[in-house]
Each structure stands twice: as structure tokens, then as C-alpha cells.
Amino acid sequence: MIGYISQRLTGEVTIMSSDRDYLQLVSDKVTVYSPTKKKFYDHDLVLTEFGVSPNNFLTQKILLGDSGDNVPGVKGLGSKTMLKHFPELAKDDLITLDDILQRCEGKQKILESIKNFEFQLRINQRLMDLKNPNIPEEALEEINNVLLNPFKVYDSQKFLTLYHEDELGNSIQNVQSWLFNHFHNLQKYK
Structure with missing residues (x-):
């Protein structure tokens, strides 16, 4: 839902x-802040750290998989090998899975491995694509309603209640301190 919402907000x-996974959403208007690395990921930082344009970050993830999400990648394919065979992933032009598969026809062994792994790659694409999520119609209506009628007041107590109800555990270290020190900054985004 974050991908859907981030594409529809203005500003x-x-x-x-x-x-x-959220780095695939980076664009001229979307940045990703990593609280663990204390970095704001924009186009240039994604390109510098991962060797691919944010436009092609999803394609990279589809090919390499994601061990943290238990999504398998192409056996024998790592970042360096991928970029050696597909240097265009570093450019801003969108390179899709279909583009990659087309370039693999009748080529070297690793490229054949990619082609032979197509079924799993299609599954990876559906699982990992945050720009085109499969959201039920009722949920889309509710999301669009919230986007059209944004919150006017940010209630830190309500946030804390929802945080605990949703069992978010320790996703925010010392949530009470965070609320005290940072939550009031949301007021400027009204």
C-alpha cells in the first residue's frame, strides 16, 4: 500500500x-529514509550503493531474489555478474524482466539460467513489485478516501495505541522517546 500511496500523493x-524493497519507489518526488543507516536514498545514492537506477531496482531484485523475504534468485547470479551482462540497468531507462529474458535467448550459460528460471522470476515480480500492488477494490476506495481527506491533527496517543495493537514490537527503538522527540514534527506536514 505504501507504493500505491506514494505514487498518488502530490508533492x-x-x-x-x-x-x-522500497528503493524501487525512489523517484524525483519519492525518497526513502533508512533509520538504521541514517541515510536518505535518492536516485544518486541508490545508483552509487547498488549499481542500478531506481527505475531498475525491481528488475535487479527479481533476478537476485531476496533471502530476507525467502524469495529465490537465479542460481549463480550475483550483482557483479548481473551488471556485467546487463550494464544498462545502471541507466534511467526502464529495463523490464521481459527485456532481460529477451536478451538471454541463445546466450551464455548464466543467461540460459535466467531464461530457465523464468517461472520463478515471474512469481518474484508479482511478490516484489510495490508500484503495481494487488490491492482489493474496497481497500483502494478507503485509501483514496484518506488521500482526498487527509488528517488534520496528528494524535500521538492514538498512534501509540495503534502501534501496540498492530504488534509492531521494537520497530521503533524506545517508542515513547521517539514520540516525544519526533512526532511533533509531523505537524509541519499538515
């Missing part, structure tokens, strides 16, 4: 997450 958007 600049900052997503706060240490999950690298």
Missing part, C-alpha cells in the same frame, strides 16, 4: 523504512 514523499 515530495519520504518513506521511512530500513527495508530495501
